[in-house]
Amino acid sequence: MNVVDSSGWLEYFADGPNAGFFAPAIEDPARLLVPTISLFEVFKKMRLERGEEAALEAVAQMQRGKVLVLEPALAIAAAEASLIHKLPMADAIMLTTARAHAATLWTQDEDFEGFKDVKYVARKKGVK
Secondary structure, three states: OEEEOHHHHHHHHOOOOOHHHHHHHHOOHHHEEEEHHHHHHHHHHHHHHHOHHHHHHHHHHHOOOEEEOOOHHHHHHHHHHHHHHOOOHHHHHHHHHHHHOOOEEEEOOHHHOOOOOEEEOOOOOOOO
16 A cells, blocks of 8 residues: 655656656556645645645545545644654655555655655756
């Protein structure tokens, strides 16, 4: 199973330099888990930068995977992970969700560099 963090989805939708890295996970919806926080982050960013229609199309594509709601036990586990690894809230939720489902987390977020259960690729220089 796979979880793609918001930076990966945004890179894929923008056809950025690392889009191909995320394609195998995103293009296999049968093995794709989508935390609801990803829907929030991707919709918000795309709505600001590309408009409502593009944002709605993006989250519709994301929902081809299995959408996972943040349950209380997972929220508490994510808070623990945030404290242990010094991760921001959304990153901790992504990591904890992936781990709870024995999934691989795919990201270009440098907070995850060096985690053994994460597929990380460095963001290309000069690219946000």
